[in-house]
Amino acid sequence: MTSLPPALGVGGAILALVLALSFAAPWIAPFPTTEQHMLERLKPPGARFLLGTDQYGRDLLSRTLFGGRPALGLGLGAVALGLVLGVPIGLTAGYVGGRLDDLVMRVVDAMLAFPSLLLALLIITALGASTGHALLAIGVANGPGVARIVRSATLALREAEFVLAARARGERHLYVMFGEIFPNVLPPVIVEGTLRIGFAILAGASLSFLGLGVQPPAADWGLMIREARQYVFLSPWPLLVPGTALAFTIVAFNLFGDGLRDRLGAT
Amino acid sequence: MARYALRRLASIALILVLVSAIVFVAIHVLPGNAATLILGEYATPEALRTLEREMGLDRPLLVQYASWVGSVVTGDWGVSLAMKQPVATVVGYRLRNSAFLALAALIVVVVVGIPLGTLAALRRGRPLDLAIVTATYVGISIPEFVTGLLLLLVLAGPSLGWFPTSGYVELASGVTAWARHLVLPAMTLTIALLAHVVRQTRSGLADVLTAPYIRTARLKGASPRRIVMRHALRNALLPTITVLALDLGYLMGGIVVVEEVFAYPGMGRLIIYAVQNRDVPLLQMCALVVASVYVLANFAADLAYAWLDPRIRYS
Numbered sequence: 001m002t003s004l005p006p007a008l009g010v011g012g013a014i015l016a017l018v019l020a021l022s023f024a025a026p027w028i029a030p031f032p033t034t035e036q037h038m039l040e041r042l043k044p045p046g047a048r049f050l051l052g053t054d055q056y057g058r059d060l061l062s063r064t065l066f067g068g069r070p071a072l073g074l075g076l077g078a079v080a081l082g083l084v085l086g087v088p089i090g091l092t093a094g095y096v097g098g099r100l101d102d103l104v105m106r107v108v109d110a111m112l113a114f115p116s117l118l119l120a121l122l123i124i125t126a127l128g129a130s131t132g133h134a135l136l137a138i139g140v141a142n143g144p145g146v147a148r149i150v151r152s153a154t155l156a157l158r159e160a161e162f163v164l165a166a167r168a169r170g171e172r173h174l175y176v177m178f179g180e181i182f183p184n185v186l187p188p189v190i191v192e193g194t195l196r197i198g199f200a201i202l203a204g205a206s207l208s209f210l211g212l213g214v215q216p217p218a219a220d221w222g223l224m225i226r227e228a229r230q231y232v233f234l235s236p237w238p239l240l241v242p243g244t245a246l247a248f249t250i251v252a253f254n255l256f257g258d259g260l261r262d263r264l265g266a267t
Numbered sequence: 268m269a270r271y272a273l274r275r276l277a278s279i280a281l282i283l284v285l286v287s288a289i290v291f292v293a294i295h296v297l298p299g300n301a302a303t304l305i306l307g308e309y310a311t312p313e314a315l316r317t318l319e320r321e322m323g324l325d326r327p328l329l330v331q332y333a334s335w336v337g338s339v340v341t342g343d344w345g346v347s348l349a350m351k352q353p354v355a356t357v358v359g360y361r362l363r364n365s366a367f368l369a370l371a372a373l374i375v376v377v378v379v380g381i382p383l384g385t386l387a388a389l390r391r392g393r394p395l396d397l398a399i400v401t402a403t404y405v406g407i408s409i410p411e412f413v414t415g416l417l418l419l420l421v422l423a424g425p426s427l428g429w430f431p432t433s434g435y436v437e438l439a440s441g442v443t444a445w446a447r448h449l450v451l452p453a454m455t456l457t458i459a460l461l462a463h464v465v466r467q468t469r470s471g472l473a474d475v476l477t478a479p480y481i482r483t484a485r486l487k488g489a490s491p492r493r494i495v496m497r498h499a500l501r502n503a504l505l506p507t508i509t510v511l512a513l514d515l516g517y518l519m520g521g522i523v524v525v526e527e528v529f530a531y532p533g534m535g536r537l538i539i540y541a542v543q544n545r546d547v548p549l550l551q552m553c554a555l556v557v558a559s560v561y562v563l564a565n566f567a568a569d570l571a572y573a574w575l576d577p578r579i580r581y582s
Contacts, residue, residue: 110285113558115520118538122293122554125542202410206524209412210539225412229528232420239420243413251408 008259014252018245022068029062033219042235052237054227060241063219067242070220071249074135074213075201079193081139082200086146087189091177093147094154105151108144116141117203124212134213138203142196149192153185160184191261198253205246221246272570279566286558287339290551291332335551344552349544354552357537362556364435365526365533369518371449372456373511380461381504384468385495388503391473400469403462411521415455415528423451433530452529456521460514467510471503478502505576512568516561 021028030050037057045052051061093104111119120137127133157163158181166180207213208222216223221242228238306314319325323334338345344354387399406414423432430451436444475481476499484494519534526535534553541550 110282113562115516117520121542239416247409254408
């Protein structure tokens with residue numbers, strides 16, 4: 001896929017802003033996220049509530065600032081888990097090859113036949129709805145895709161000279177895999193990981209929107225949009241404010257990932 | 268071609284077996300089996316054991332799996348715990364509704380996406396190209412539930428009110444009413460899917476346009492319109508078929524959210540219902556059906572590809 005030319009810079013700038021605002025939320029948010037102002041419900045942006053209020057009169061700016069924390073945490077955490085699961089599996093399958101590779105890749109293909117949201121839903125049914133379970137479910141759903149990328153990158157390096165040299169020196173297989181091959185498959189892994197963060201945030205927000213992720217009264221973008229839904233014709237702000245934040249964050253991660261891919265020259 | 272199809276069919280059978288195993292494992296091995304799900308976490312141990320025996324959950328896992336697969340294959344899909352209806356009946360009806368929605372979205376994606384991609388390729392690097400690429404990029408990045416609610420707000424709101432806010436009307440009670448209920452959810456899915464097809468068409472066409480046979484056509488004096496329509500697009504569009512099949516997987520994830528936004532009675536909403544009610548028999552069949560549709564669609568796309576492009580010889 002072709003990326004826009006200034007992708008890396010624009011994506012990186014938006015990302016830095018989103019990360020900084022989420023980090024600084026406790027200091028810059030004008031109100032506590034759960035403070036209700038019953039006389040000022042569903043207000044449009046104004047002098048007191050800069051971006052308006054929701055159906056309980058809670059300040060949308062404050063909730064949106066804090067709402068990025070679970071969204072980013074979920075996205076980053078789930079991708080980290082996907083990498084922890086997928087990298088060793090992909091490395092092993094690609095390095096060992098043969099029957100094991102066949103078997104592992106069949107299972108990976110079968111798991112990829114599920115839309116990742118569906119796989120996450122299956123896991124959540126077994127475990128119950130909560131932020132932690134959503135992270136676990138999306139992380140597990142990300143594992144097979146990561147394994148596939150790592151496996152094909154490993155396969156390309158299996159017969160490389162530095163790998164053969166390490167084996168001729170009598171290095172242990174584990175060392176060859178993690179000490180020699182892994183550092184060399186890092187660029188595609190980093191690109192894949194970055195691109196997956198956007199999708200993981202989207203999946204996490206979708207789960208929260210469906211009521212199966214972050215639970216009320218916490219401030220989370222997906223959950224805020226779920227709650228805004230009923231009142232959307234009374235006031236669009238509870239939808240527009242967190243929706244814009246969510247969209248910008250996902251666009252930024254995708255731009256940054258695409259830019260990184262072009263820069264690192266990975267596939 | 269026939270041998271290739273047979274070999275692919277064998278590997279698809281294997282994948283479907285694995286798919287069913289994953290569904291089974293996800294629901295049965297993780298903590299909290301169906302009996303706990305039905306009785307809740309405060310059930311007495313005796314009650315749990317009785318129900319487990321009734322449901323056959325005390326048997327070895329492999330035996331349970333085999334008997335489940337056996338009944339699925341013979342058409343006994345069980346009874347939904349929450350709806351008290353045969354799973355096959357419920358899933359059949361919902362699958363048809365989702366198929367209407369998915370088909371509508373895919374048709375619009377093809378009808379709008381290919382011309383947009385062609386336009387972008389022909390104006391490469393110009394403002395129009397940049398606008399098309401940026402717009403589709405944003406479309407794919409905004410979550411479906413945000414796009415859906417925005418469309419709802421604008422097109423179904425009190426001021427315009429062109430479309431119903433949610434629900435579904437049977438085809439039998441009028442084509443217009445039926446189609447009006449389909450527009451907003453289909454449009455939401457289209458916005459999310461457009462980017463893939465536009466990009467594939469754009470880059471595919473841009474590659475083909477540099478090929479020697481296009482230069483020949485140009486030197487012969489063929490009109491630009493003829494070059495694009497008769498020579499370039501035909502070859503450029505082949506990979507788009509694969510992209511469309513892959514999009515079907517994306518579509519089935521999107522359908523879960525979009526159907527929930529518009530209260531559309533399809534597979535996606537059924538899955539959410541099954542998850543919320545912890546209706547295990549219903550959920551496992553939904554998951555199995557959705558994954559199977561995806562696997563079979565990709566198989567169909569591969570065959571179509573081989574059929575359309577005689578240069579491809581699968582060994």
